[in-house]
Amino acid sequence: MKKNKPLLIFDVNETLLDLSPLEAEINSAMGNDQASAVWFSKLLHYSLVETVCGHYHDFSEIGLRVFEMIQENYGRSLGSEQIKKMLSRISELHPHPEVPRVLRELRENSFELIALSNGKPEILEQQLKYSNISQYFQHIISIEECKKYKPHAATYKYALKKADRDADDAYMIAAHGWDIAGAAYAGLKTVFVGRKKLPYPLAPEPNHIVQDLKGLKGIFTK
Amino acid sequence: MKKNKPLLIFDVNETLLDLSPLEAEINSAMGNDQASAVWFSKLLHYSLVETVCGHYHDFSEIGLRVFEMIQENYGRSLGSEQIKKMLSRISELHPHPEVPRVLRELRENSFELIALSNGKPEILEQQLKYSNISQYFQHIISIEECKKYKPHAATYKYALKKADRDADDAYMIAAHGWDIAGAAYAGLKTVFVGRKKLPYPLAPEPNHIVQDLKGLKGIFTK
16 A cells, blocks of 8 residues: 555664674673674574574574574583573663664654564564664564564565555665665665665665665655 | 485585685684684575575675675775685685595495585585595585575475485484574484584484584494
């Protein structure tokens, strides 16, 4: 169903929320400045392992188990409770500085906003509440509702259905090349939020590339 | 079709071949001892991004493009040709020390062996030839033949079909938790080759866990 303005679907981790305090905590605990990068990348990999195998565990559970698998690389052997406590900081992240204002302005301009995350529902709700941006979204959707991980097409289609919109009437806005890739293949328009990173060059080019959310104003609210 | 002895399907990178010279080269070029871990993990992630999106690029192409995406994290800006040259060392790896003897003994005991890799066909052939273990395999299969990446069930089924075997008559032998997970979900029996790593705990337990290929002798050639 066509409405006046395009639907804007936002990824959450890294796109809206600044993961650096969690990264710093992991890197400090493992004594290595790349430990969080290895962990997050393996978490994403294993989430898709579940999806291609037709199985599902929630994102927090995969995150914990993957952490248990890799910590020996760093000569560490934290127990599950210690790891859980460390990773729980993901519920207490702040938005990147420009995020609240841009979301508010988009709402004031009558855009409909969705938050769509791989994170499990409770964590996603806590994250948006803690960072005080929850109020800007008409729908807050965890992929747990369809039990496939982004960038599987089912996740974007699920969000579109909830908002009663067509793919070509929606933008996926994300700081991850893989997320933008999947959304483009599912027929959505895309905005890649660089935050100093590059999009995945083997997927269709994003419709727009911006450095942070301030760049959205030039696209949607000229 | 049942035959006398189970079919043994081997993963190649890390399971048979020692990746450490490639890892050392990447880490040295990036000035960070975790750069190769980040790269390899992201390569695996993006291979599954392609698969869940219903698209395909070969493993070398994804490896190159992912490398281009991450090198800025390490303050580097190598050109494509330089990166390709560095990554081409994957064709010149040696087997782990115990590998040739164990493969030879399995062949002498009339087991049928398959090499099944995410790598593209030319690279896979070069790898097994260079490491001088090519002669032990009845089939050398790149997942490029079915254009889905492991651990998608289609990859294991493709290998079984080539060998005319049933899933419950075959073992997947791999050093990666995700590979073992997918094979188990596809109905194969599994041997996880630890090489100091842990299996993925959210998948069915491997039928056997061994530290290196010497452990196969206790299972298959008592």
